[in-house]
Amino acid sequence: MVRSLYSTAIALFLFFAGAGIFFAFAFENAEGGRTPLAVIWTCAVAPVLPVLSALLAMDVWSDERRTARIESLLTVPVKERTFVLGKFLGVWLMVMACALVLLASSLVALAVYAPAALSSQKIVSFFPGVLALAMQSALWCAASLAASAMFRHSAAAALVSVLLTCVLPRGIWQAVLEWAPQGRMAFGEMPLDAQTYDMASGLVSSGAVLAYFTLTVLSLFFTSKFIAATRFVGRGANSLRWSTGIALSLASALAVSLIVLFIRLDITMEMPFVGHGEYTFSARTRNILSDARGEINVTAFLSRKDARFRSIDHFLRALCAEADAVGGARIKIRYVDPHWDVGAAERLVRMGAREDSLVFERGRRQAIMPLRDGYGERICASAILRVAMPPQRKTIYWTRGHGECLFDVYGTWGMSDIARDLARDGYRNLALDIAPGTEVPGDCALIIVAGARSDFSRAESGWLDGYLRKGGRLLVLLSSSDAGGVASLLSGWGMRAGSAAIPNARTLSGTDVIVSDFSSHPVASPFAGSQIVLETPLVFAPSAAAEGSGADRVEFSELANVGEFCVAAATERGAAAGNDLAIRPTRVIAVGDAAFVMNGQLGAMANANRDFFLNCVAYLSGTDAITESGTETDRLVSGMDRRDRVRFAVVSCIVLPLCLFVAALGYTMYIRRPR
Numbered sequence: 001m002v003r004s005l006y007s008t009a010i011a012l013f014l015f016f017a018g019a020g021i022f023f024a025f026a027f028e029n030a031e032g033g034r035t036p037l038a039v040i041w042t043c044a045v046a047p048v049l050p051v052l053s054a055l056l057a058m059d060v061w062s063d064e065r066r067t068a069r070i071e072s073l074l075t076v077p078v079k080e081r082t083f084v085l086g087k088f089l090g091v092w093l094m095v096m097a098c099a100l101v102l103l104a105s106s107l108v109a110l111a112v113y114a115p116a117a118l119s120s121q122k123i124v125s126f127f128p129g130v131l132a133l134a135m136q137s138a139l140w141c142a143a144s145l146a147a148s149a150m151f152r153h154s155a156a157a158a159l160v161s162v163l164l165t166c167v168l169p170r171g172i173w174q175a176v177l178e179w180a181p182q183g184r185m186a187f188g189e190m191p192l193d194a195q196t197y198d199m200a201s202g203l204v205s206s207g208a209v210l211a212y213f214t215l216t217v218l219s220l221f222f223t224s225k226f227i228a229a230t231r232f233v234g235r236g237a238n239s240l241r242w243s244t245g246i247a248l249s250l251a252s253a254l255a256v257s258l259i260v261l262f263i264r265l266d267i268t269m270e271m272p273f274v275g276h277g278e279y280t281f282s283a284r285t286r287n288i289l290s291d292a293r294g295e296i297n298v299t300a301f302l303s304r305k306d307a308r309f310r311s312i313d314h315f316l317r318a319l320c321a322e323a324d325a326v327g328g329a330r331i332k333i334r335y336v337d338p339h340w341d342v343g344a345a346e347r348l349v350r351m352g353a354r355e356d357s358l359v360f361e362r363g364r365r366q367a368i369m370p371l372r373d374g375y376g377e378r379i380c381a382s383a384i385l386r387v388a389m390p391p392q393r394k395t396i397y398w399t400r401g402h403g404e405c406l407f408d409v410y411g412t413w414g415m416s417d418i419a420r421d422l423a424r425d426g427y428r429n430l431a432l433d434i435a436p437g438t439e440v441p442g443d444c445a446l447i448i449v450a451g452a453r454s455d456f457s458r459a460e461s462g463w464l465d466g467y468l469r470k471g472g473r474l475l476v477l478l479s480s481s482d483a484g485g486v487a488s489l490l491s492g493w494g495m496r497a498g499s500a501a502i503p504n505a506r507t508l509s510g511t512d513v514i515v516s517d518f519s520s521h522p523v524a525s526p527f528a529g530s531q532i533v534l535e536t537p538l539v540f541a542p543s544a545a546a547e548g549s550g551a552d553r554v555e556f557s558e559l560a561n562v563g564e565f566c567v568a569a570a571t572e573r574g575a576a577a578g579n580d581l582a583i584r585p586t587r588v589i590a591v592g593d594a595a596f597v598m599n600g601q602l603g604a605m606a607n608a609n610r611d612f613f614l615n616c617v618a619y620l621s622g623t624d625a626i627t628e629s630g631t632e633t634d635r636l637v638s639g640m641d642r643r644d645r646v647r648f649a650v651v652s653c654i655v656l657p658l659c660l661f662v663a664a665l666g667y668t669m670y671i672r673r674p675r
Contacts, residue, residue, distance in 0.1 A: 007154075009668055011055035012098060013661035018048040019102055020652035027117075028645065031638050035311070037121050040636075041106060042129030042200035043193065045099060049133060050140045050165035052098060057091045057144035058158035061227065066152045070230060081224040084145065088220060092141045099133050105656045113648040116639030128271055129200035135212045136196070140165045142219035149226040194310070198268075201314060207266030211259045218255040222248060270317075281322050283526070285381040289322060292329035292388035298380075299334045299359040301348050302371065306356070312375055319380060329362075329388060362387040373420060378610075382424035394445035394621055396422060397432035402485055403453030405477075405594060406431075412600035415450060418613060425614070427621075434460045445621040446473035451594025452485025461489045468493060471574070471584030473620040478538050479594040493588050494546035494554030494571035497538045502562050506641040513537055514641055517561040521570060523589070523612075523619045524559040530608040531639065532560065533601070538592035540569040559589070560612075567592045568612075570619075589616045 023044035030040050064070040073083070103126060110118050144161035151157040173190050195208045225244050232240045281289075298319075300312055313335075320331045338345045338355045345355075353359050353368045358375055360367040360383040367383040369375065398407050407419035407429050419429045432447065436459045447467070456464070464486060468474060476486055478497055487497050506514040516531040518524040546556040559568040574585040595601055597613045640648065 005059060006665070006668055007059070008056065009661055009664040011052055012664045013657050014055070015048055015052040015098060016102060016105075016657035016660050017653060018051070019045045020106075020654075020657060022047065023106060024649040024652045027114075027638070027648075031636055033636055035636065036125065036201060037110075037117055037636060038125045038129050039197060039200040041103070041126065042132055043196055045102065045133060046136060046192070046196045047166070049095065049099070049137045050144075051162060053091070053095055053137060053140035054144045054147070054158045054161035054165070056094055057141055057148050057161070058154040059148070060087050060091060060145060061148040061223070062151050062154045062157045065149075065230070066154075070227070074227075074231065080227045081220070084220055084224045084227065088142055088145055088223075091145065092138055095137045095141060096130075096134055099130065099137070101660070103130070105660075106652065109648060109651050109656070113644045113651070114638040114640050116637055128202050128204075129196075132196050132199035135199070135209060136192070139212050139216045139219065142216045142223070146219050146223045146226065149223045198310060201310075202271040203310075203314075204269045204271065205266055206269070207262040207264075210262040214255050214258050214262070218251060221251055281319075281377060285377050286322065286326055288381045288385050288388075289319075289328040290326040292323075292384055294362055294388070295330045295332060296384060296387060297332050297334065297359075297361040299336055299344075299348065299353075299361070301336045301338065301345070301353055301359060302356045303339055304335070304337050308371060308375075312358075312371075315375065315377075315380075319377075329384070358383070360384060360387050378421065379424060382421075386424070386426065394426065395428040395430055395441065395443040396446055396448060396617065396621075397430055397441065397444055398448045398450060399434060399452070400431050401433060402449075402456060403451070404485075405450040405598060407450075410599065412598065413595075414599050415597060417599045417602050418597045418610065421610065421614060422617065425618075427617070434463050436463065438463065440467050440470070440472070444472075446475055446617065448475045448477070449486050450477045451479040453479060454485070455488070456486050461486065464489060465492065468586050468588065471586055473586070473622075474588045475616055475620055476588070476590040477594040477596075478590060478592055490588070490590060491543040492545055493573070493586070494543055494556045495540050495569050495588075495590060496543040497540055497590065497592065500539045500565060502537075502539075502565050505562050508533060508642055508645075510642060511536055513562055513567070515560045515562055515567055517563075519558050519560070521557045521559050523570065523615050524568075526615065527608055527612060530611075531637075532596065532609045532612050534567055534591075534593035535595050535601070536593070537562075537567040539565045539567060540590060540592065541566065546571065587620050589620060591616070 023041055026040050026044045027037075061070075064073060074080070107118070140161075143165050144157070147161035147164065148154070148157040151160065169192060170190065195205065198205060199208070225248055229241065229244055232244075298316060300309075300316065302309060302312070316333050320333055323329055323331045334344075336344045336348060348359060351359070351366065351368075354370065356371045358369040358371065358380070360369070360380075365387045367386045369379055369383050373379065398404065400406060405413060405415050407415045408431075410416045422429060427445065428443075430441075432441075434456075447464070464472075464474065474486075476490065478485065478487060490497060502513055506516075508514065512533050512535045514531050514533055515537075516529075518527045518530075540558075542556040545554045554571050554573045557570045557572070558566045559570055561567065568589070568591045570587065570589045572585050572587050591613075596609045602610055638645075
């Protein structure tokens, strides 16, 4: 009956359009994060399922009651619960068929516009999410069936079922958050959303599964009793009405008791083919884990109700499994809830750790990582490096006084984020005032000139030139050709910078440029298949100094290109002589954008800018072994530019829903045609 209704075509259009909108926005917002694609899709579809269930089930019983067909239906020698179960299975299977069609269409759209996002995904990774949707949709269909049995008008049944399954739970939860002083930190995430996220990521809660099953059976029991109550006609049926009400009350009390018991005896199981198998660690992290020895204790010092607890638990499990796989250090994970594990929390506080932090310990060495700074692969790998390896004693000096971007500024235009990453890797960040007569610090690993807007004086340029002639290392981030900073100095070291319009460049915002062409240079080669984003970059070309010969010859190397335009370059002088005479060669790297590692640019984390900068620093400082890709491979990267994003949104939100609506409408008209 449902497939022959015109309202079914409208319900399908609303479902596919709503789920498409949620998925398109969630996919864009999650780019650069660690949430798996299967979890994003499941969490985008789950809020729309109650509406679809209500619209498909609203006519199942209400139409029978409105047309009085229910009287002849109940004369058949079949029990009410059999009718109820049959109608429930019909609606539920149709809802799941719609979910599977939506999954197939979403995968096709991703394969066309964002193949990079699907490259590391397996179809089996969506299986837990489909199970989560099946579990929730069973309850929504049963509740909608009960509402349809209560009302003669289908619109009233649909409205009540949406209120019961969607508006009421979320409204109560929002009211609790507004009422509680601690809000979300005291109660955690919305249970429906948390259970969907958990199960879609491979964690199955026995309490949640049994609770959904109990509520589904209770809803079907209510439906069968509502249908049976239509037989109670006249004053003589009062006792039957009272007994039905008592039965419903006792069934509700039993269901609540069972749900409380299931939650108290909850057991969480991890699906072996999902779980931490979604994480693929970078070469740098695997090398650090394999080189580390001994036992490393990792303590997650945060409340279990914290919204981050779930993803942190998944990540630490994956990190422990990776350490076992490479045969390195043995990682043991502990969880300390400051509200319950008072003794362990006191020990961590005395150690200097604050709540909401990760603590890495090996013997007497320790590293404390506040969660406000993140908890990703690079941060944890650097913490393991600090507790398991000998510490580095290198200092990076940042010039100032020429309008540079400063490493101790925490705003959008500062570079505190990347400076913090350098500190985690064992470097010290200090400011440098260049003045005539100033000696080069003995612990100087390299000097960074980050986006200087005014030119260096002749004396300052001479000081830097003298530093480079003694085997110095320089990293220059240029913002424009007019305010060159040290642009005039670069021509003497093998490169010249200039501005040029880059035609047909891929872009995200319209002004930036997506760079995906990297050379075979040790800095750039690990980024094959990755991309960095530069804002209106300058281009580089070899200068006259790179055309000479002999011991003073400067070798020019392109690092990153957009078509025929070089946007990042490196020069080196004395490499051959250095091998023979143990002379430290001079190295200079220039990137045509000063903003590509600012805090605002790194906030999205949807590119390899951070890792490209850190590889430049490692190469210049002489830590060549670290010039392997440290890009966190568990990050979601779509690889779409602005045009592809718009097309993906239009196809997901409009084109596919319209096509399915036309198909469903045509099928309904075919079924209802005159015979």
